[in-house]
Each structure stands twice: as structure tokens, then as C-alpha cells.
Amino acid sequence: MSAARSKTLSLWFSERTLFRVPRGVIRYVVALGWMAIAFAIRYALTPLVGGYMPFVLFLPAAMLATWQGRWRPGLIALVGGLLLGDFFFLSPAGGALSFHHTELIMLLLYFAAGLTGIMVVEALHRRSERLGVSEASQQGLKEKMTERKQAEAALQESETRLRQLAENIHEVFWLVTPNWEEILYISPAYEEIWGRPCVSLYHSPQSWLEAVVEEDRPAVRATVERGMADASMLPPMEYRITRPDGTLRWIRDRAWPVRDARGNVVRIAGIAEDITERKEATERVARQVQRMELLSEVAAELLCVEDPAQAIEKLFQKLASHGQLDVYFNYLVTGKEDTLELRSYAGISREVAQTMHKTRFGQPVCGLVARERKPVVAAPVQECSGSTGAMMRRLGLRAFACHPLLANGRLLGTLCFGSRTRQAFSEEELEFFRSFCNYVAMGSDRLRLLKETRQRAAELQGAQAQLRAHAKELERRVAERTERLRGSLKSLEGVLYHVAHDLRAPLRAMHSFTELLLQNYAPQLDAVGEDYARRIAQASDKMDTLIRDLLDYGRLAHQNIECTAVDLTALLDQLLAELNPEARNKHAQILLDRPLPVVWGDEKILEQVLANLLVNALKFVAPGNVPHIHLWAETNGQTVRLNVQDEGIGIAPEHQERIFGIFERLHDNEIYPGTGIGLAIAKKGMERLGGRIGVDSQPGRGSCFWLELKPSFIS
Amino acid sequence: MNGNLPTILHIEDDSNDRLLLQLAAQQAGVRVHIEAVKDGEGALAYLKAEGPYADRARHPFPNLILLDLKLPRKSGFEVLSWLRAQPETNAVPVVVLSASEQPSDIQKVLQTGGDVYFVKPLAVNSLVEIVKEIQRKWL
Numbered sequence: 057m058s059a060a061r062s063k064t065l066s067l068w069f070s071e072r073t074l075f076r077v078p079r080g081v082i083r084y085v086v087a088l089g090w091m092a093i094a095f096a097i098r099y100a101l102t103p104l105v106g107g108y109m110p111f112v113l114f115l116p117a118a119m120l121a122t123w124q125g126r127w128r129p130g131l132i133a134l135v136g137g138l139l140l141g142d143f144f145f146l147s148p149a150g151g152a153l154s155f156h157h158t159e160l161i162m163l164l165l166y167f168a169a170g171l172t173g174i175m176v177v178e179a180l181h182r183r184s185e186r187l188g189v190s191e192a193s194q195q196g197l198k199e200k201m202t203e204r205k206q207a208e209a210a211l212q213e214s215e216t217r218l219r220q221l222a223e224n225i226h227e228v229f230w231l232v233t234p235n236w237e238e239i240l241y242i243s244p245a246y247e248e249i250w251g252r253p254c255v256s257l258y259h260s261p262q263s264w265l266e267a268v269v270e271e272d273r274p275a276v277r278a279t280v281e282r283g284m285a286d287a288s289m290l291p292p293m294e295y296r297i298t299r300p301d302g303t304l305r306w307i308r309d310r311a312w313p314v315r316d317a318r319g320n321v322v323r324i325a326g327i328a329e330d331i332t333e334r335k336e337a338t339e340r341v342a343r344q345v346q347r348m349e350l351l352s353e354v355a356a357e358l359l360c361v362e363d364p365a366q367a368i369e370k371l372f373q374k375l376a377s378h379g380q381l382d383v384y385f386n387y388l389v390t391g392k393e394d395t396l397e398l399r400s401y402a403g404i405s406r407e408v409a410q411t412m413h414k415t416r417f418g419q420p421v422c423g424l425v426a427r428e429r430k431p432v433v434a435a436p437v438q439e440c441s442g443s444t445g446a447m448m449r450r451l452g453l454r455a456f457a458c459h460p461l462l463a464n465g466r467l468l469g470t471l472c473f474g475s476r477t478r479q480a481f482s483e484e485e486l487e488f489f490r491s492f493c494n495y496v497a498m499g500s501d502r503l504r505l506l507k508e509t510r511q512r513a514a515e516l517q518g519a520q521a522q523l524r525a526h527a528k529e530l531e532r533r534v535a536e537r538t539e540r541l542r543g544s545l546k547s548l549e550g551v552l553y554h555v556a557h558d559l560r561a562p563l564r565a566m567h568s569f570t571e572l573l574l575q576n577y578a579p580q581l582d583a584v585g586e587d588y589a590r591r592i593a594q595a596s597d598k599m600d601t602l603i604r605d606l607l608d609y610g611r612l613a614h615q616n617i618e619c620t621a622v623d624l625t626a627l628l629d630q631l632l633a634e635l636n637p638e639a640r641n642k643h644a645q646i647l648l649d650r651p652l653p654v655v656w657g658d659e660k661i662l663e664q665v666l667a668n669l670l671v672n673a674l675k676f677v678a679p680g681n682v683p684h685i686h687l688w689a690e691t692n693g694q695t696v697r698l699n700v701q702d703e704g705i706g707i708a709p710e711h712q713e714r715i716f717g718i719f720e721r722l723h724d725n726e727i728y729p730g731t732g733i734g735l736a737i738a739k740k741g742m743e744r745l746g747g748r749i750g751v752d753s754q755p756g757r758g759s760c761f762w763l764e765l766k767p768s769f770i771s
Numbered sequence: 772m773n774g775n776l777p778t779i780l781h782i783e784d785d786s787n788d789r790l791l792l793q794l795a796a797q798q799a800g801v802r803v804h805i806e807a808v809k810d811g812e813g814a815l816a817y818l819k820a821e822g823p824y825a826d827r828a829r830h831p832f833p834n835l836i837l838l839d840l841k842l843p844r845k846s847g848f849e850v851l852s853w854l855r856a857q858p859e860t861n862a863v864p865v866v867v868l869s870a871s872e873q874p875s876d877i878q879k880v881l882q883t884g885g886d887v888y889f890v891k892p893l894a895v896n897s898l899v900e901i902v903k904e905i906q907r908k909w910l
Binding site: 558560596604 | 787788791840869870871891892893895896
């Protein structure tokens with residue numbers, strides 16, 4: 057304490073620059089100076105005081121000299137003052153060392169007082185030095201002091217801030233002794249959260265624990281006790297407290313040990329916060345998640361089950377196990393539009409269920425829900441009047457919710473949930489019921505659709521089976537008819553065969569005997585008779601050609617095709633050789649561009665086609681003209697085009713299609729005899745080969761018949 | 772009648788054709804003995820020397836058979852198969868003279884054992900040529 061006080065005093069001095077201590081010899085000069093000043097003042101006062109108090113003023117001079125220059129200058133100033141006082145102010149003036157006994161006493165007193173003062177001041181100096189308040193460190197000390205002051209100010213500021221923070225924040229800051237017996241600080245939020253004054257806690261430090269609800273208290277106490285034993289073992293605690301008004305709050309309390317420089321726990325600090333809302337939100341979310349899970353389960357269930365009642369039952373059991381529900385009943389619309397039938401239920405006796413087996417639209421409560429298509433929620437039952445209340449009382453329900461089951465605007469029924477213990481259903485629960493009912497409704501609707509689809513599928517299957525049977529029957533009939541047709545065709549072929557044989561036999565006879573008549577009996581016939589006989593021969597000849605052409609045509613239509621590689625050059629050479637007599641007859645000029653390509657086709661058919669074209673080319677020339685025939689081929693990728701160009705009479709464009717029809721003739725039979733079947737045979741032949749035939753022609757400028765054939769890749 | 776002449780058995784139901792063959796043979800100057808039967812049964816009877824053909828002196832075994840395909844009751848093919856199945860007739864040349872130009876018929880004849888196939892011609896001269904060829908090749 058005293059050290060501190062002396063320190064303050066030396067500070068007081070050191071701060072005053074006037075008393076700054078001079079150094080070395082100067083301090084003696086200063087001492088003499090003080091002595092001179094004291095002398096001057098005393099001398100100036102001599103007229104007033106005379107010889108009284110000659111030394112008084114030298115005392116402070118000696119003191120000041122000592123203060124500034126330590127005891128030596130002080131002693132000099134004291135002795136100097138003694139000499140000056142004695143010499144100038146003691147009577148007789150100017151007489152030195154001639155003392156009166158009173159004067160001597162005065163002199164001794166002065167000396168003693170001066171010496172005492174010097175000693176005191178010197179002692180003060182020594183003390184200061186011992187404390188390190190040396191002349192050199194005084195400046196540093198001053199700076200330190202300033203810093204400290206600033207730090208103190210900052211500390212104070214920060215403390216203010218902390219206090220403001222502590223006192224305005226919603227969390228409770230608290231500070232206790234390590235043994236938890238004394239509350240050192242508790243922030244005012246305590247009053248808000250605990251609903252008790254802070255003072256009460258200061259008075260009875262355990263009162264906060266009394267507020268903790270019964271069930272949580274042992275755990276909290278255990279944690280605190282562990283904390284007392286080892287302050288580093290202070291896990292965060294979560295507990296509930298009951299406020300004086302009866303409401304519950306959730307608290308999260310965290311604590312830390314506060315240690316001194318040596319690591320000893322000196323205090324326990326902590327923050328307690330009200331996490332009721334957070335807790336509730338978490339619980340709400342958890343409940344929500346649980347419900348969502350439940351809903352998704354329901355959805356999955358509804359997708360699997362054949363009967364939605366099973367899903368409802370299952371869900372109800374889950375809800376009941378969570379202690380949320382006691383009763384449910386599910387009505388469904390029956391065939392009759394305005395009647396509901398109890399489909400499934402739980403939590404009510406069979407007898408009660410039988411009494412409510414059926415309900416009509418508009419009848420409370422489910423009938424009402426069904427008619428209005430709006431949910432009815434009732435809770436608590438005491439407040440419910442009328443029929444709903446009556447029903448609920450009958451079933452012993454306190455909270456009740458009934459929802460319509462609506463799917464795509466169709467009412468399927470109602471679903472009600474009730475609790476005998478709960479005061480009311482929360483908004484979230486009601487939302488959950490609504491969602492659940494939607495799910496059930498949609499699931500039921502899906503099942504209905506599924507059933508319908510299945511039924512339709514079954515019907516469809518039946519129809520398909522019928523169709524299949526029908527198709528089989530048809531197939532059978534087609535096969536039968538085909539067989540019959542084949543038979544007809546066979547008989548037709550037979551007819552053709554007979555035509556070939558039987559029709560031509562009499563012809564042959566006619567022709568042959570007419571010939572024989574002409575050959576052997578010409579002398580007996582006159583010119584007319586001979587002409588008649590010739591006409592018979594010609595007519596029978598022509599008829600034979602006609603029959604043969606027709607047979608060719610008929611055969612082409614259903615003859616088997618045997619494709620091979622056909623060398624057009626060889627084929628045409630052979631054909632031209634066969635036609636050579638006729639060609640020579642007509643002096644025909646035939647030009648063949650060799651070599652012609654090898655094509656893929658039936659040789660017999662190709663021969664028929666080409667023979668007909670060549671015969672035509674030789675035949676259809678203007679009377680008196682010589683046939684010019686040019687044969688050449690062009691290969692163009694996938695087709696070979698064989699051209700038979702003549703310089704004959706040509707064909708008018710309007711007839712170019714017609715000439716390929718059977719029995720189509722453009723010319724007088726007298727000039728161009730023929731059956732009108734040749735080109736029809738050519739066309740049919742090309743059709744059978746999968747090729748094409750055509751003609752480019754202009755009347756009077758010749759014709760170019762062309763065939764499109766497939767090239768052969770085998771030569 | 773004349774045992775020195777080669778005998779042709781002509782199996783033909785058409786009387787015109789039978790007459791025409793006779794005339795063609797005359798016109799060709801081919802000296803043959805032509806025995807004609809109207810159908811397959813007749814041919815069989817002739818070849819087996821049964822019934823009216825029992826006398827081989829009058830109806831000698833043929834050197835060649837001329838066969839029509841279209842015959843009443845038994846077809847030419849059946850007759851041909853029978854001929855080829857019998858050891859006695861197995862080696863007798865069979866010339867088919869038919870009105871049919873169907874390649875299938877021609878093929879079938881050659882497969883069944885016919886030696887040559889001629890289509891009955893319209894002109895007498897052609898028939899004469901055929902007879903000449905038959906004589907040249909087969910008699």
C-alpha cells in the first residue's frame with residue numbers, strides 16, 4: 057500500500073518539470089541560488105522584521121537544494137544560510153561568531169531543523185531510487201502509466217460493451233465459482249427465459265436446477281457433479297425447464313472452465329440459450345419427415361395392394377403405435393349414389409360398427425362430408441355441439457377429422473380419424489390426413505382403373521381368341537378355296553392341253569387333206585374349186601397359229617421360271633439363224649452390236665419375248681421397203697437395256713400402250729397378218745422375269761422396243 | 772401281209788391321222804407295213820398276239836412303235852411305261868407323234884423311255900419328212 061502511495065507521489069513530482077533535477081556541479085550552483093534567493097527575500101524584509109527569524113527562509117532553500125541535488129548541496133545551502141543569517145541579520149550586524157546565548161540556541165535550532173529536513177528529503181530520494189524510479193526511468197514509467205491508463209479505459213469500454221452484450225442478448229451468460237456454490241454473474245436474460253428474477257438466483261444458486269423438469273433433472277445434476285469434479289468434463293446439456301407460469305422451455309446449456317495463469321480453474325463460465333423454437337422446428341421437421349415417409353409408404357402400399365382398405369389399416373396401425381390415433385373408419389360409396397357403406401374400421405367395437413354400418417348423404421358426420429365434399433374437423437369434443445359432438449361422445453373421441461375421398465372429381469367415400477386422448481390435431485396432422493386421403497383416393501381410383509383395364513384386357517383377349525379362331529377359319533377356307541382354285545387351274549390346264557391336242561387334230565386333218573386335195577386332185581378341180589381349197593388351207597393354218605399363240609400366252613402366265621445366266625449374243629444369234637429364211641426373203645438388214653451382255657433370266661421366256669419382237673420388226677415395214685433392224689444393249693448399274701430398233705412404220709403415241717394388250721391389232725390383217733398376241737406374250741414374259749418392256753416410236757420413223765433386264769454376275 | 776417289210780405299230784385313235792400317216796408313207800416312198808390300233812388296250816393285245824392279233828404271220832411283231840400320247844382310257848405314257856417294262860418290247864424303238872408342244876410332255880416321254888418325239892405337223896410335207904427320217908434312223 058505505502059509503496060503504491062509513494063509511487064504516486066514521485067509521479068506527481070516527476071510530472072512537474074520545474075523540479076527536474078539538474079546534474080553535476082550545477083546542483084551546487086542551484087543550491088547557492090536558492091540560498092541567494094532566501095537571503096534576498098530576508099534582506100528585503102529586514103526593515104520590517106529586523107533581527108527576527110534570521111534563518112527561516114534558508115530552511116526551505118536547503119530543502120529545495122537537497123531535493124534537487126541530494127544532501128550535499130542541501131548541507132551547503134544550510135551552512136551557507138547559517139553563515140549569511142548570522143552575519144547579516146543577527147545583531148550586531150556584521151559581527152560573526154560572537155554569539156549571544158539565545159542566538160546560539162536559535163542557530164542550533166535552525167541547524168537541527170535544516171539537518172532533519174535534509175535527511176527527510178534524502179531519505180525520500182533513496183526510497184524512490186530503491187523502487188526503480190530513477191531519473192532515467194521516470195520517462196519510461198510515465199509512458200507506461202499512460203498506456204496503462206489507456207488500457208484501463210479500453211478495458212472499461214470493452215467491459216461496457218460486454219456488459220451491454222450480456223445484458224441485451226437473449227442467451228443467459230453465467231459465471232460461477234468452481235464449486236458451483238456461488239453465482240458470480242448471471243445476465244438479465246435469465247429473467248426472461250427462466251421467468252424468475254436474477255436476484256433469486258444470487259440468493260439461492262440452486263434455484264435454476266429446481267426449474268428443470270423432473271425427468272431431466274438427474275441428468276443435469278449428474279453433468280454438474282461431473283463438472284465439479286473435473287471442470288473440463290462439461291458437455292453441453294439440453295434440458296427442459298418449467299417456468300412459474302407453467303410453460304415449458306427447452307434449454308441448451310454449455311459451460312467452460314476459466315483458468316488463471318497457472319492453469320487452475322478459477323471460475324466456470326457458461327451460456328444457456330432457449331432452444332424451444334429450434335427444438336420445436338426440428339421436431340416439426342422430424343414429424344414432417346416421418347409423415348412423408350409414412351405417405352410414401354402409403355403410396356407404395358397402394359401401388360401393391362389390391363384393396364386400399366389394407367393400406368389404410370396398415371397406416372392406421374403405424375399412427376396408432378405412435379400414440380397419435382385411436383380410431384378410424386372408412387366409408388365407401390356403394391352402387392347406390394347416395395349411400396355410404398362402412399368398409400373398414402379400427403378402434404371401435406363390432407357392435408358400434410354395426411350401428412353405423414350404413415349412412416346416407418347428408419347424414420352427420422360422414423354423409424355430410426360426402427355430400428359437401430369438404431372435411432369436417434372437430435376438436436375438442438367439449439366444444440362440439442350437435443350431431444358431430446354426439447357422435448364423438450358416443451365413440452369417446454376428443455379429436456376427430458373426417459375427409460372426403462376424391463379422385464379426379466369423383467367421390468369414392470370418406471375416411472375419418474379420431475383420438476381419445478389428444479386434445480386436437482395440429483394443422484400439420486390435418487394436412488397429413490388430407491394428403492393421405494388424396495393418396496388413398498387416387499390409389500383406389502387407380503385400382504378401379506386397373507380392374508377395368510384388366511376386365512377390358514380379358515374381354516380383349518376373348519375377342520382376340522375369337523378373332524384368332526375366325527382367322528383360322530378364314531385361313532382354312534382360303535386354303536380350301538386355293539385348293540379348289542388350284543384344281544380349277546389344273547383342269548384349266550387340262551382344257552388347254554385338250555385344246556392343244558383335240559382342237560388342232562381336226563385342223564390338222566382339214567389342212568392336210570386340203571393340201572392333199574390340191575396336190576393330188578388339182579386336175580379335177582377348176583380354178584374356183586382350187587381357190588376354195590386354198591382358202592380352207594390358209595384359214596386352218598391361221599387358226600392353228602392362233603391356237604398356238606394362245607397356248608403360248610396361257611402357258612407363260614403360270615409356267616415355272618428357271619433363271620440362269622443368259623448370253624444375249626448367243627441367244628440372238630440362234631434366234632436370227634432361225635429367222636434367217638424369212639429375213640433373207642425380205643432382204644432384211646440386221647445389225648447386232650456385239651458383244652451383248654449376259655443377263656439373268658429364263659432362257660425360254662427370253663427367247664419367246666425376243667422372237668416376237670424380231671418377228672414384229674421384220675413384219676411391220678412399209679410395203680416395198682426393206683427391214684432394217686439394229687440391236688444393241690446399254691448396261692446401267694442394276695439394269696441392262698436391250699433395244700430392238702427398226703425403221704418400220706412406227707406407232708402413234710396414243711397406241712403405244714395398247715399394242716401390248718392381247719388381241720390388239722392396229723393394222724389390216726391382209727397387209728400385216730398376225731394374231732395380235734405376240735406383244736402381249738412379250739409383255740407377259742417380261743412381267744414374269746421381273747423386267748420391263750416399252751417402246752419409243754413415232755409413226756413413219758420406226759420403233760425402238762426396249763427391254764429392261766437384270767444383268768448376270770455369273771458369266 | 773408281206774413278211775419282208777418292216778412293221779410299224781401305229782397307236783392312234785384319230786382315223787384322220789392314221790390315214791394321213793399311210794398317205795405320208797406312200798408319198799415318202801417308204802416301204803413299210805403299218806399296223807394301226809386305236810388305243811392302249813389294242814396295242815397290248817397286238818403285242819401279246821391276243822384276240823384278233825393272234826396270227827403273227829398276219830400281224831408281225833413291230834420293228835418300231837409310233838405312239839400318240841392322247842389316247843382314250845390308257846394314256847400314251849401308260850402304254851410307254853408298259854412297253855418299257857416288258858422284256859419283249861423293252862428294246863423296240865418307240866417314236867412319239869403327238870399334237871402337244873408342251874415341253875413337259877416331251878421331257879416326260881424321253882424320261883419314260885421314248886426314243887424320239889415329233890410334234891404332229893400341220894403340213895403333209897412335214898409329215899412326209901418325219902416318216903422319211905423315221906425310216907432312215909430307226910428302220
